[in-house]
Amino acid sequence: MRRGLAWIxxxxxxxxxxxxxxxxEIQIIQQMGYDFENGRYTGTAVYPTFKQGPMTKPNMLTTTSPTIYDLIPRLSSKSALPIEEGQLRLILFGQEFARRGVTQITHSLARNNKVGSHLLLGVAEESARELLKITAKTTLSDTLYLPNVVEQNEQSMNLPKTNLHLFLYRYFSPGSDPFLPYFEKKGDFVKLEGVALFRDDKYVGHVSLRDSFLMKILLGETKNGVYQLKVGNRGKQGEDRVMLQNLWAKPKYEWKRDGSRHALDVFVHIHASVRDYPSWLDHPGDDLFDDVKKKMENELEHNMRRLFRYFQKKRIDPLGIGDFVRSVTRHWDPDAFYREYPDIDIRPHVTVDIVHTGIGE
Amino acid sequence: MGLFMFWKKKKKRPPQRPISQLWEKLRQSSDFVELSFIVGGKELSIYYFDSLVDPQVLQEQILCHLQNDIPKHPTVRLEDLQQIVPIQRIEVSEDTALIEEKVLKGFVAVSFREQPGKAALMSAAAENLGLRENNDSENEFSVVGPKVGFVENVGVNLHLIRRQVVTPNLVFREMSVGSVSKTKVVIAYIDGVANPEVVQTVTQRLEAIHFDVVFDNAILDQLLADNSRTPFPLFISTERIDRAVYAIVSGQVAIFCDGSPYAVIGPAALFDFFTSPEDYYLPWVLGTFFRLIRFFGVAFSVLASPIYVAVLTYHYEMIPEDLLGPIIYSRSNVPFPPVLEVLFLEITIELLREAGARLPTKVAQTLGIVGGIVIGQATVDAGLTSTILLIVVALAALASFTTPIFKMSNTIRFIRFPFILFAAGWGGIGIIFAVCGLLIHLGRLQSFGYPYLLPFYPLRVRNFRDTFIRSPYSETAERPMFLRPRSRFRYDPNEAKQKRDIDE
Known part of the structure; x- marks a missing residue:
């Protein structure tokens, strides 16, 4: 009895x-933006208020500070309720901020147990604050416009999968560099423009949404994405392209020594459906698609070569080629590899299987 | 007090006490009747309690034959009355204590002047007077299956059991419990199936009971329990015949008690409380499905409101983004912390249930509906609770009623409250802590010495056939081995598995 009381x-x-x-009794922030302007850091928090109904317009808090760590305490001084970051869904970096490196933020996020590793990161073309302001203004019911854009595009379109977990993995891995979705402000709208590329933690450039399809299939097995290809010069404008929809694609890498330098063979097998095509292709009897297939393969290979050259020129490795080479090399030396990296002969070989044509599953 | 002292004194005194003193004492009651008359030259006296005997039996079987037949047999003695009076088992005794007990049980005592101190005891008890003739097993209702339930008369109950268990091995062992009520308690088991150790334990525990009036089997249930400090029922109490028969056939022991329409069955395991006889009447796929639904209902009922408290107080990170809006919005006007909100609503529901149980049936239904709807709606409108919580609590209450045994559903409603308090104190960790505490407690419980968590702890994989799932009858020929029955199979397992699709 006494023991029980002691327990209680x-x-x-x-x-x-x-x-x-x-x-x-807390201020839940769902999106956060970081900018660097005129020597000061700007932090923007987007938070929902549900006082009038389950769906409301997101509100914003903005503050500036000469240091990054000071931003959230300064935001708190403007908020009626304690700010909690446990429901963060997206962190947006302004381009200028991203150029100076994002480690300070990601390193803190990596250790923050309140934030899930499913958190999305992104880069804005100009200022993250402007972008968040637009989304907060234009979207009435959807407080999570940007995260939804990213998720939707990852799931059914060209954007390769990204989130905090993958960012940190690629950042800490000696054989790869991180990348993030890249947004642009188009008038009063926000548009997903492609993929922002990083060297270590610093933004160095971006590729278009079209090229991000190539990145997506080169990164690993995928089941979605669309790619428009030019297949001929007959007919009118717009009558010479086909819309390729990826059904299943898988890359395979082979690391070889070719004389004095190394070569990387990349085999990509795409099972695709051709969703839209010009009417002149639709001739029963003749197998015009054989010809189209060759053209597609050539163009894909050409674009991939261009993409690889771009990465090599920038000395970045978002595809994780270093990681692959490490997996087939004993005593892999990252420094030596990346000294050689711009000169590696990367040879893409694309096979396209057209599973079916036309609209229809 | 006086009555109590009387019994105490009686024990100390030597049993032999003049019979006249007994009659003297009984005469104090106005319903005690003493008839004396002379027939055929014999002076005889008849003693009985008017309130206990059946007047028809008394007149037609006893008085009539005494008056008509004694003159024909002038030398008749008390011991020979069996020849005259068509009443079964006439007992002649000199033991005052026995005479007293029998007369108090509704026997008629007949004595002859020439044999003083002796009396013939004839049963004329109005067995069913004031008792229900039948019971529709309303508290353990099932849509399919027999609707007849046990009644207050233990004789009828034994009859109902013996009708279905037609074997000479079915043993009824009778004993008397209660210093004042002298309640007839019957242990029923199948000899050669039930483990003798269990029978021994039950008998010993019943013999060791010191109590005055046994109002109901529920009292025996508590007095027999291995651990009196647990909220969990350690024995099944049922008013359904099929459940009692199934238990007896499986090797368990059933205890009947006069005046109670419930049978107490032991040893029972936790999972017995979540099986319903209906599981066995439906095809096994459906039976299994509904049983799983019931288990889910229990888990939901215990955990739903604690999880609500924990998540809203400590773990806002866990809320899916689509639920965030509705939850915050519905909570935005509530002035209490989540714990008080939950306790308020839980207690409201408990009040409704308790009021519904105490009121007459017709009023109770109205009260339940009106109270539920009006109070629920009004509390939400007044901003005392959130709509989402109202749904959670109502569903949890509903889920707790899926448990077929009433005692267990009470327990489930009770253990929710400590869980809520733990969730309020430490959030998710508190819930885990409470679950662990509950499991430890359950692991330590015993029912007639058998572990309560069988067949899970200790693990008996072979007996899983009738726990979470209700296996088809071709698989359930074996009795649950954890009961250690003397005979392994209920029916021939090979015959049960045979398919007779050709020689039909």
Whole structure:
């Protein structure tokens, strides 16, 4: 009996140590933007308020500070409720900020147990604050416009999968460099423009959404994405392209020594459907698609070569070629590899299988 | 007090006490009747309690024959009355204590002047007077299956059991419990199936009971329990015949008690409380499905509101983004922390249930509906609770009623409250802590010495056939081995598995 009372007493005393954060007494921020302007850092937090109904317009808090760590405490001084970052879904970096390196943010996120590794990161073409302001203004019911854009494009379109977990993996891995979705402001709208590329933690450039399809299939097995290809010069404008829809694609890398230098053979097998094609292709009897297939393969190979050259010129490795080479090399030396990296002969070989044509699953 | 002292004194005194003193004492009651008359030259006296005997039996079987037949047999003695009176098992005794007990049980005592101190005891008890004739097993209802339930009369109950268990091995062992009520308690088991150790334990525990009035089997249930400090029922109590028969056939022991329409069955395991006889009447696929639904209902009922408290107080990170809006919006006007909100609503529901159980049936239904709808709607409108919580609590209450045994559903409603308090104190860790505590407690429980968590702890994989799933009858020929029955199979397992699709 006395022991039981002691237990209950101890438990009651202990319960005072837990810090409770009832959900309606905190300011949940869902999106965060970081900018660097005129020598000062700007932090922008987007938070929802649900006082009028389950769906409302997102609100914004903005503050500037000469240091990064100071931003959230400074935001707190403008907020009626304590700011909690546990529901963060997206962090957007302004381009200038990203150029100077994002480690300070990601390193803190990596250790923050409140934030899930599913958190999305992104880069804005100009200022993250401007972009968030537009989304907060134009989207009435959807407080998570940008995260939804990213997720939708990852799931069914050309964007390769990214999130905090993958960013950190690629950042810490000696054999690859991270990349993030890249947004642009188009008038009063926000547009997903492609993929922002990083060297270590610094933004160095971006590729278009079209090229990001190539990145997506080169990164690993994928089941979605669309790619428009030019297949001929007959007919009118717009009558010479086909829309290729990826059904299943898988890359295979082979690392070889070719004389004095190394070569990397990349075999990509794409099972695709041709969703839209010009009417002149539709001739029963003649197998015009054989010809189209060759042209597609050539163009894909050409574009891939261009993409690889771009990466090599920038000395970045978003595809994780270093990681692949390490997996087939004993005593792999990252420094030596990346000294050689711009001169590696990367040879893409694309096979396209047209599974079916036309609209229809 | 006086009555109590009387019994105490009686024990100390030597049993032999003049019979006249007994009659003297009984005469204090106005319903005690003493008839004396002379027939055929014999002076005889008849003693009985008017309130206990059946007047028809008394007149037609006893008085009539005494008056008509004694003159024909002038030398008749008390011991020979069996020849005259058509009443079964006439007992002649000099033991005052026995006479007293029998007369108090509704026997008629007949004595002759010439044989003083002796009395013939004839049963004329109005067995069913004031008792229900039948019971529709309303509290353990099932749509399919027999609707007849046990009644207050233990004789009828034994009859109902013996009708279905037609074997000479079915043993009824009778004993008397209660210093005042002298309640007839019957242990029923199948000799050669039930483990003798269990029978021994039950008998010993029943013999060791010191209590005055056994109102119901539920009291025996508590007095027999291995651990009196647990909220969990350690024995099944059922008013359904099929459940009792199934238990007896499986090798368990059933205890009947006069005046109670419930049978207490032991040893019971936790999972017995979540099986319903209906599982066995439906095809096994459906039976299994509904049983799983019931288990889910229990888990949901215990955990739903604690999880609500924990997530809203500590773990806002866990809320899916689509639920964030509805939850925050519905909570935005509530002035209490989530714990108080939950406790308020849980207690409201408990009040409704308790009021519904105490009121007459017709009023209770109305109260349940009106109270549920009006109070629920009004609390939400007044901003005292959130709509989402209302749904959670109502569903949890609903889920707790899926448990077929009433005692267990009470337990489930009770253990929710510690869980809520733990969730309020430490969030998710608190819930895990409470679950662990519950498992430890369950692991330590015993029912007639058998572990309560069988067949899970200790693990008996072969007996899983009738726990979470209700296997088809071709697989359930074997009795649950953890009961250690003397005979392994209920029916021939090979015959049960045979398919007779050709020689039909």
């Amino acid at each position: 007493g101890a438990l009651l005393l202990l319960s005072g140590c837990a810090s409770s954060r009832p959900i309606d």
